[in-house]
Amino acid sequence: MSPKALSRLPELLPSKLSPAQKKLYDQIAAGAKDSSGRPLKTRVNEETGGLLGPFNAFLRSPQLGADVALLAEHLRFGELECSQRLLEICILRTVQRTGALYALWSHQKLAAAAxxxxxxxxxxxxxxxxxxxxxxxxxxxxxxALALCDELLQPGMVVSEATYSAALAVLGERRGFEVSVTAGFYLLLSAVLKTFDVRPPEDLPQSKL
Structure with missing residues (x-):
């Protein structure tokens, strides 16, 4: 990978996409919003038109990529009981632990907005x-929620009875489920980001990880 490249994968440009890829491209580009629904320019390379972050990888398998993107949208804008602020804290913890630089860079901004x-x-x-x-x-x-995430992110993903009981008492079953799905989803997303060595478009010192 060249020093200026942001990923091991070459960008798939809009003019070269299949109909299925173009449909997914448009959905991903339109979905770039902050927690209040305001549009953000965080998913498209303004110089080339290609998708940034994990989204360029999603285009390689449009149906699977669309399913992953849909779950991401549900976690950010779906009918959840957890506040976006709470979930952004869990997301930051997860992607910091995995060392997924792009997601950490992206969600530092999204967390502040939330x-x-x-x-x-x-x-x-x-x-x-x-x-x-x-x-x-x-x-x-x-x-x-952080205590629950901390145990989920340990090797073996063992959640102790004490941590579970404390989380259940405070969060309830529904919000406990939403926290565990959020942590799990960002582990999945981190796997994509780490496999293709996806980097943020702005410098993020390794010392922060």
């Missing part, structure tokens, strides 16, 4: 314990 305090974003991005260092900034629900 109202996550800059100190929480900084602490999680540096791999520190936000439940200890940002205790006063986290709600009870956010702390419980």
């Amino acid at each position: 109202g996550v305090a800059s100190e929480i974003i900084k602490v999680i991005s540096e791999g520190k314990n936000a439940r200890e260092e940002c205790k006063s900034l986290l709600s009870t629900e956010e702390a419980a």
Whole structure:
């Protein structure tokens, strides 16, 4: 990969796409929004028109890529009980642990837009314990969700009875499910980003991971 390349995969440009790929391309480009629904220019390379991040890889298998993209949209804009702020905190924790640079860069911005305090974003991005260092900034629900994510992200993904019971008491079954699906989805997305060595379009020091 050349120093300026953002991925191991060459960009698939709009003029070269099949009908199925073009349909997915349009859906992905239109779905770039912040938590309030405002359009963002974070998914398309403005110089070439190709898709950035994991989305360029999605085009290689349009049906599977469309299914993955749809789940991503549900997690951001679907009828969920978890707040977007809570989920963005869980996402940051997940992608920081996997070292998925593009997702960390992207969700630092999305977390800020969702109202996550800059100190929480900084602490999680540096791999520190936000439940200890940002205790006063986290709600009870956010702390419980982080505890659940922390155990899911350990080898073996063993969630202790104590952590589960605490999360259930605070989050309930539905929000506990939403947190576990969010962590699982961003593990999946990290697998794509790491396989194809997808990098953010802005410098993000490795020391933050």
